[in-house]
Amino acid sequence: MKPLCSLALSLLLFALPAAAYAQSNDALSRELDAYWGEVSRTVGAGDAAGYGALYHPDAVVVTLGRTQLISDALAGWQQGFDDTAAGRMHAGVEFRITNRRASANAAFDTGIFRYVSRPPGGQESVAMAHFEGLMVKKDGRWLMTMENQKETATEAEWAAAGGGM
Numbered sequence: 001m002k003p004l005c006s007l008a009l010s011l012l013l014f015a016l017p018a019a020a021y022a023q024s025n026d027a028l029s030r031e032l033d034a035y036w037g038e039v040s041r042t043v044g045a046g047d048a049a050g051y052g053a054l055y056h057p058d059a060v061v062v063t064l065g066r067t068q069l070i071s072d073a074l075a076g077w078q079q080g081f082d083d084t085a086a087g088r089m090h091a092g093v094e095f096r097i098t099n100r101r102a103s104a105n106a107a108f109d110t111g112i113f114r115y116v117s118r119p120p121g122g123q124e125s126v127a128m129a130h131f132e133g134l135m136v137k138k139d140g141r142w143l144m145t146m147e148n149q150k151e152t153a154t155e156a157e158w159a160a161a162g163g164g165m
Contacts, residue, residue: 104137
């Protein structure tokens, strides 16, 4: 085979998997965006069980330096879920993903989340933080294995992170 033909064949063989990866990458991004959408839905609904089901049972949560198992974190957040479900509080969370590294069954997302809570007739409270999320896909479902809430984010950083999901 002539060197030029060999090079052309090599480039073609390299380009085909890259094109297939780009198509599967779009589907993968939609799956992961849907995961974050479900996190938002469960927080807004006060659905603690649904929220907890989005995590691997052995997941670790790092909240501004404090490290704990998801089961312990959920126990601490339970009252907020209960209050939201009962209508004693409005809660919501939005995500802006700024970097995503993913394969068919593992993903690492970084970004900023914006959590808003407000008692009926009360004043709104907003908390924003830079975060990292490490996920695995098990039995067709994405599960968080590690959530790291790194440092507080500013409104300017939130705006710079682009559109939400």
